[in-house]
Amino acid sequence: MRKLWALIRLDLQILLNAMHAGSAKRPWAAWVLMAVPGALMAYLGTLMGWSLATVMAPVGVLDLLAPLLAVLCAAMNLVFTLFAARGLVFTGRDSDLMLSLPVPTLWVVLGKLLALMLENLLLTVLWMVPAGVAAALSGGGAAICWPTYLASLPALALLPTTLGLAGGWLLALASARVRRQALVGNLLSMALMIAVLAASMQVNRLAALMLENAGSVRALLHGWLLPAGLFGSAAAGSWPAAAGFWAICLGLFLLVSVLVSRQYQRILAGLAGRNVRADYRLSALKASGQFRALYQKEWARYTHSNIWLMNTAVGPVLAVGGCVWFAFSAEGRILAAQMGPEAAWAGAALAGVVLSMCCTTCSSISLEGKNVWILQEAPLTARALFGAKAALNLTLNIPAGFLCTGLLAWACGLSAGQTAAMACALTFSALWTALYGLAVNLLLPKLDSPNDTVVVKQSAASMAGIFGSAGCVGAVSGAVWLARSLGLTACVWGASAALCLGCCALWRWLCTAGMARFGRL
């Protein structure tokens, strides 16, 4: 057990180390940046608990509240765990070392999973406790017995860990069996993301559906959704149900862990297997410039890194999807009719915030990792180096911004001037996001991560980049909204000018102090 505990501590260290800003001078930075997603989870949990309890209490279906909260919590955790499991369990750079240690492979796998589970537990607590408090305060107190409710939360955290491991294993297996691993991995992950997004769009109908089909839902909770049913009974105060819930969750967790550990070496060997051909024939090579070479290299890394692509592609997909909904759905058309052009501006502000969460540059320098020497020893200018990295980010955000502009303008009948203002604002906010991300990554570099997942999902720079750029764009949008009495179009042009000035200042910093910082990495 000492060895298992040592492995758990090591893997926790790997997860926590990702949040460290890379400097002993700022140990507080990791904790501050962990507070941001934590606060977000608590906010969402509170919102869910309150709104669901408000709807369910009057019609006497409070017994469905706790299972529903548990399912939503597990689903959210699963999305994070799927990629984290793949990164930490299947593609970590410490695999050779781990497998050469005199410990059973099961211990190695359990160490990684339990570290992941502890992270899930934190998110589960941050979601479920505020949700339970909010539900109790809004009339749902009868559904929550706190001792059994809290005692069941660790078991609830095991579920997404188990499902994430199984899903990550299937993703890794499928990818390993095909030649173009990166492409297959990306396609599978894209399909999963679209499925999760489509399902999440239906969340707002869940309460209504449950009211209409309470009997069927209860039957499900005694059927294939038994774990959720047991959690509901445990939350209501049943210790036997809590024990049953623990038994199922722990049993599944151990079963999957044992199965994976038996195949672990084969899985890792398949993923890391060398596939070098010896029949390449050199043909005439083409030449291009520094900028294009660096940009193509960024694209190659982006499409090869499943986690980087999936973590950033969500922004443009959500923004464009939301605008498509607004332009073509009945609810969207009603909204457009009621609010007029203001609906378009509100939509643009929302799209801008969502797009700004697509910040590839905030991980771009950290992802260079041990390859950073290649760029440091090359005769590169700041324009080529940083310009190429920013260009990748702009390639994702600007076309999405134009699409959103077109859809919103068409749906609300905006004039050419209004459309141009909107397009300009979204373009400069995309530029701001790209340059801001670079600056953040230079200030908070993380070059020693064991895998891409840790850099993209858990590093201080990625947190500060994603939430910071969204915060900036949100603040600008808020300022425009507050000043709308001066004329929305004029305010939007003003916001574009402000963002443009900000971009100029950032670019100047990147070309001077930023380049010096890069040289010191």
Place this chain on the structure above:
Amino acid sequence: MLTIEHLSKTYPGGKRAVEDLSFSVPTGEIVGFIGHNGAGKSTTLRCAAGILPFDSGQILIDGHDIARQPVAAKQAMAFLPDNPDLYEFLTGVKYLQFIADLYAIPADVRTRRVARYADAFDLTGALGSPIGGYSHGMTQKLALISAFIRQPRLLILDEPFVGLDPQAAFTLKELLRQLCRDGGAVLFSTHVLEVAEKLCGAIVIIQNGRLVRSGPTAAVIGDESLEQVFLDLAAEGPERSREGAQGHA
């Protein structure tokens, strides 16, 4: 070609890696850089390559100050660290294309050079495969090819022979000699003292960040072997480090 004057570098935490180091690498010379583990060899080479900032001193590459004119200095040189990490998501040929683009090598010239050096290191057939699938030796060969296609005037190598098979090691020695005959210069660190003895026209030995001996190989070795000289210096320890800073063989 390379002049290092009074170079000093201290890492955060107080570790003095290099102290008041001065030596030069003239055109047409292969200089071997020798020292015990942790002596400051890699630090010195990385400072010369413009990768690591240093506290004081000056480094000139082909007349360009690495601190004040980094782009011009780097254009004239090529550096390879020990155990170089390359982009695993690129194929070998795409990596070479990438390097060639960064150094603005024309298309026909790069095709010729890639063919020549890939053939010399027997790596042509593997250039179409991802670097992530390469063995350590293949990666080392690819890194060397990426350095040679630039036809640098100064080549700085940190332990270049590690991982190379005997054929590739022989090829590398021949290419280094050819580079010097063509007007270039080479500075490389190695722990394989026999190679340094046979290949290098001059030797620089550092100990605990300080220069202890430098000069033409024959003068440094004298009647002994380089290995014996190295062991004698190691036995003399820190005292020698301080004396060596004042005068060299």
